[in-house]
Amino acid sequence: MTLATTDRADKEAEPVLPASRGAVAVRMQAVRKAFGDRIALDGADLSVAWGEVHALLGENGAGKSSLMNILAGFYGADDGLIEVDGAPAAFAEPKAASAAGIGMIHQHFKLVGPLTVLENLRLACGRKAGWTSNEAALSASQAMAQDLGFVIPMDVRVDQLSVSEQQKVEILKVLLGGARILIMDEPTAVLAESEAAGMLELARRLADDGRAVILITHKLRDVSATADRVTVMRAGKTVIDGAPARGLSAAELARAMVGGETAVVRRGNASFSAQVVLELKGVGTPAAEHDVPLRDLNLRLHKGEILGVAGLGGNGQSELLETIIGLRAPTHGDIIMHGETAPVQPADRREAGLRFVPADRFHLGLFGSLSLAENLAVPALSGRRPEKRYWVTKGWMRGRAEGSIRDYEIAGGVADTQARLLSGGNAQKLILAREFEGDFSILIVHSPVRGLDVRAAAAVQNRLLAAAARGVGVLMISEDLDEVLALSSRVAVLSHGRLSDAMPIEQTDRAELGRLILEGH
Incomplete structure (x- = not known):
């Protein structure tokens, strides 16, 4: 045809x-x-x-x-x-x-980060909409946003917005462009x-x-x-x-x-060790523009548990992850790993056994233009011990990538495939393959199955359960209550930068968690 x-x-x-x-x-x-x-x-x-x-x-x-x-x-x-x-x-x-x-709102947004919301809207549909000035563009954009019930600051750079706010900008963009x-x-x-x-x-x-x-x-x-x-x-x-x-x-x-039955995710025994692998004591972060400051957070993550952190997006989830992994310095409080003050630099925290999986796979988790083999080799190339780099050859990278593709069932990719060509689920599997390499004791994951199909989600969740069963302390930040209830041993609620006391998962349910989230605990 x-x-x-x-x-x-x-x-x-x-x-x-x-x-x-x-x-x-x-x-x-x-x-x-x-x-x-x-x-x-x-x-x-x-x-x-x-x-x-x-x-x-x-x-x-x-x-x-x-x-x-x-x-x-x-x-x-x-x-x-x-x-x-x-x-x-x-x-x-x-x-x-x-x-x-025809208008498409992509799962991975097509926005220009350094430009403001209004500049993105003018760039995408200003000519088609007939806008001849910023005033005309602002008036039309605000009217459409109000009609949709969106609250979006038009003068803020897109890369300073939350993921959910960026999605709303995408919706505004296609509708202002006249999509039917x-x-x-x-x-x-x-x-x-x-x-x-x-x-x-x-x-x-x-x-x-x-x-x-x-x-x-x-x-x-x-x-x-x-x-x-x-x-x-x-x-x-x-x-x-x-x-x-x-x-x-x-x-x-x-x-x-x-094409058949789906895998069943089971938490199994929710018990865990009394040993604390990660502790936050009164941790706070600056009240910077477009950030949610963390307010005197206290948290204890035990060996072998999955501690769920539930809450609406934009309440400090990204700030919490960045603070724990070392990308954001707290103004006060202590971060303790294995009973000792955590190293300052992210690379040193990684050497001490910390791994993380961000919510934004393609912008923060992977180098899209690099191959699968190169993405998997990044920790070895950037580690603190130079002697490790001597062994990083193309043959070593290819062999490791082929093993990870097989073990993690990364579909649609070979060692030389660019990471940007992977689907969301396979990109997440690639990140897990990289982060699960070697010995580690603490895993921070943010929205681990966001946008994944039922089989890929089950595969990722079972990997998290297996890590906890091996004694890894898993801190799972998620807005999906089903996921939190299915996997967590304990759960806390993050609201406006404040974290509630963690409670055993058996002592709560969807309705109670929803109430705590909406009421700001």
């Missing part, structure tokens, strides 16, 4: 308007795409109607993002048929797709539960207004809560094509995604 192609980038076309509710907005048939020897799409199909929320499910690496990147013009298909509102459309670049009314077909890639992955419910309500409202909303998600409850129909992909193929969402159970969807 030959691709029908169009290129509308040279003309300022008006966004697509729906012919009628229920009519086909997007049709993709037998779409194929390969990246070298790796086949991303192998005859995928998708049909989305105006006025519906259409869920697109699949494991990490199943081809969901590849299919949507083709629709949004980020790269072309090798073969297949693509139609938008009944007309052939294979866009040569994102500008052409945007002119046709909205692709939302894991929209609730970076949000706390209360915010996630509001985001799903927004998706529903946008569809009810006549737009076509494609919801890429790994959260099966998002499907039942919001979607009209669902398409499931596996290994680049469509295995469920536009079935009514209400007719499929979460178990059926999970089986379709993975």
